[in-house]
Amino acid sequence: MEPINKINSRTVVIPLDDVDTDQIIPARYLRTTVRAGLGKNLFADWRYDKNGTEVADFVLNNDEANDAEILVAGRNFGCGSSREHAPWALLDYGFRAVISTEIADIFRSNSLKNGFLPVVVDEQTHEWLIKNSGAEITLDIESSSLILPDGRSTSFPLESFSQYCLLNGIDELGFLMDNSAAIDAYEEQTN
């Protein structure tokens, strides 16, 4: 994983609540044994019609979505399945963060493990972001804060361990492996 400390980008907005993982990446695209290449099927059923043609009014098919690295979505983003293909698809497409007022547990955990930043903000900030699609904002990992174009900043919760891993590009497995003596001891004591 590459270390990340700031994400500077325009936003793109999907204002719907409860965007589930079957929308982010439908199950039929999970018949893959690799991680790469899922971006082309991100939001597939909203992006393409039955002939595979782009749906004109879906936001990812508009110019405003080009190069946007931050997705702003409605409440309870990423609910449903545990498929890590969801953050993989978002990352492969080019997104690096999602902002919502609530993010589902497993999706959140999967995201952090891939350097995809789940950001939960208050209603007021969220409302502003929804109304101002395309705003240039900054997500600062070190101070765990979101900085709006006018310089106002608001902090978002980021667990210290995840923050450390993101800032240093560290894979959590390393931490587990470093504690293998404790794992051995646990196994011995419980057997």
Next chain:
Amino acid sequence: MSGRSLFDKIWEQHVVLPENSNTPAILYIDLHLVHEVTSPQAFDLLRSNGISVRRPDLTLATMDHSTPTVPVSTLKDLKIVAEPEAYNQIVQMEKNCEEFGLELRGLGNSERGIVHVIAPELGATQPGKTIVCGDSHTSTHGALGALAFGIGTTEVYHVLATQCLLQRKPKTFAINLEGHLQSGVTAKDIILGIIGKIGIDGGTGHAIEYRGDAVKQLSIEERMTICNMAIEGGARTGMFAPDDSTYEYLHGRPHAPQDEAWDIALKDWKMLPSDDDAQFDKEVTLNVSKLRPMATFGTNPGMVIPIDGAIPSPSSSDQGFSKALDYMQLEAGQPLAGSPVDVVFIGSCTNSRLSDLRAAASVLNGRKVAEGVRTLIVPGSAQIKREAEAEGLPEIFKAAGAEWREPGCSMCLAMNGDFVPEGKLAVSTSNRNFEGRQGKGARTILASPLTAAASAINGVVSDPRTFIS
């Protein structure tokens, strides 16, 4: 100090290193369930980092999601019936298990089935265990008093490598079930009722314990249905304290402790139920006596009403609600019952166990499925298939005009050749009615096996109580 809950006790027993402000806890995992869809990338990581599987003996592997439900016992058969991607995924699973020394319940294996169906069936799911799987419906195993939750593929890799996970302790949520179920109302209706009440994010960040007087009446299979959909209420896990029904269910199963080991285990298990003065972070009570059969009308499991109710109206600001009704081609204010049905699916890890099949058979027996309704009945495992056959259930299904298939996830998620065609309306006993879940453009109504069978007979969404004498 207040007492400890079932969740607290299991958690504490599995802490290898406690959490602190800098790092999450290291939690030991007693049983890791692996299937073909969420594991290939984890095996790749093991391979590329030269790591082996720490505890193959605590790992149980099967194939269920992308396997076809037509008879296939060899890879040669598979090549003919499966799409190439599904075929590759299955072949890869066989290779991975062989390379890493895991026993795989593969095609043709007499113990194969949906991962959440076979582990309890084998007795591998036990009270007090920590159980994980790269699948959100792992919560099912909580029915036996286990702490079970879904994980992502990176975590699958962590567990394969270390048998441990890094976890922050969730909050606890008591759902009290009171009263007695009326006839025609089932465990599926209880969980749909709960989700309707708490919302699809009501359990986010929490571990649910289902408690209360009504629990005693629920069989283990019914508890599995209720735990299965904890995730549909946003909670990663749902659990019931073990009791005599649990012990009776487990006794004699091949992976359950035997003889003296059984007596020792039983003593431990009896210590697990929450202390009387245990505190929960959140609490809700549902009186099940008032429940009617429930059915969903929208595109998430929280959009649910009693089967004889009217579809509610959206508030003007709720874009999602109107979008959902458009997608479902249903109208606010109209009854849901009576909507014409194209497909009925009875199966999935929510409702594919023997008691579910018997419930469906009780409605289908001596009757015919309405013309034009494709009715698919898919047992959750090879063992359930054998048990159903021994009871003559397939004859009832076939005489009614339904299809009796091989075990697997089938139409629950439309990646194995079974799907609901675009625009068609399905009544399904599975757990997700998301847009496209059962196939691109498919419209799903979630309900119990009784309601699904009644709808198959009438060809329209139907109240099962009219079929119950």
